[in-house]
Amino acid sequence: MHVKVINPNTSRDMTETIGACAREVAAHVTAVSPAMGPASIESHYDEALAVPGVLSELHGADAYVIACFGDPGLDAAREVADGPVLGLAEAAMHVATLVSRSFSVVTTLGRTVQRARDLADRYGCAAACRGVHACEIPVLDLDDEACDLVAEVAEAALREDRSEAIVLGCAGMGAYTKEIARRIDAPVIDGVQAAVTLAESLVRLGLTTSRKGEYAAPPPKPYAGLLAEFALR
Numbered sequence: 001m002h003v004k005v006i007n008p009n010t011s012r013d014m015t016e017t018i019g020a021c022a023r024e025v026a027a028h029v030t031a032v033s034p035a036m037g038p039a040s041i042e043s044h045y046d047e048a049l050a051v052p053g054v055l056s057e058l059h060g061a062d063a064y065v066i067a068c069f070g071d072p073g074l075d076a077a078r079e080v081a082d083g084p085v086l087g088l089a090e091a092a093m094h095v096a097t098l099v100s101r102s103f104s105v106v107t108t109l110g111r112t113v114q115r116a117r118d119l120a121d122r123y124g125c126a127a128a129c130r131g132v133h134a135c136e137i138p139v140l141d142l143d144d145e146a147c148d149l150v151a152e153v154a155e156a157a158l159r160e161d162r163s164e165a166i167v168l169g170c171a172g173m174g175a176y177t178k179e180i181a182r183r184i185d186a187p188v189i190d191g192v193q194a195a196v197t198l199a200e201s202l203v204r205l206g207l208t209t210s211r212k213g214e215y216a217a218p219p220p221k222p223y224a225g226l227l228a229e230f231a232l233r
């Protein structure tokens with residue numbers, strides 16, 4: 001079973017971190033980053049510019065994970081991938097509802113908070129998502145020292161929201177998962193590990209994206225300019 005984990009940003013260190021987290025829960029994982037895209041994703045603009053690169057990587061595996069908490073390009077990926085596709089937010093939020101009645105999201109910048117709330121609503125998890133809290137830390141500053149800050153925000157989130165679990169709102173936080181769970185004595189869900197595990201489960205169930213309707217293959221048409229190189233068709 002081969003799961004391809006696609007880091008939509010082009011920061012190699014993050015791709016390494018993401019791959020290491022994924023390999024803790026799955027045997028055959030390839031962690032990649034597209035040749036083109038933003039160094040990190042912290043805005044709608046970054047997210048839009050990350051999608052063509054994500055779509056160009058959807059080949060050569062049994063299942064795919066889009067390893068960014070905004071789930072960039074998830075719906076488009078499901079129209080063209082040859083196996084199931086999971087996003088971090090969707091996977092982590094659903095896993096959180098399997099171990100708690102309510103969860104809080106701890107994310108990077110305040111400007112991405114509403115996006116996380118929108119995704120909770122889209123995935124049917126709005127009632128369980130008691131709050132989204134930002135650490136106000138840029139994605140590429142999520143180094144070892146940042147773990148303390150993320151843990152503090154997680155502890156405060158549980159208290160303020162009266163929630164029962166924490167969803168980490170960035171692929172770059174995955175290395176903190178066990179340490180934060182130890183400090184706050186509550187389940188902490190890393191989207192990378194949740195998505196990889198669910199991806200493998202779908203393959204084991206013999207399930208992939210339905211082609212009946214919204215996720216049917218896109219209608220054939222020309223794609224002009226640079227997109228012609230990346231359009232998977």
Ligand SMILES: NC(=O)NC1=NC(=O)NC1=O
Nearest residue numbers: 040041068069108170171
């Ligand atoms: N909320 C976030 O900042 N998400 C992310 N930006 C990235 O570049 N990767 C993420 O997971």
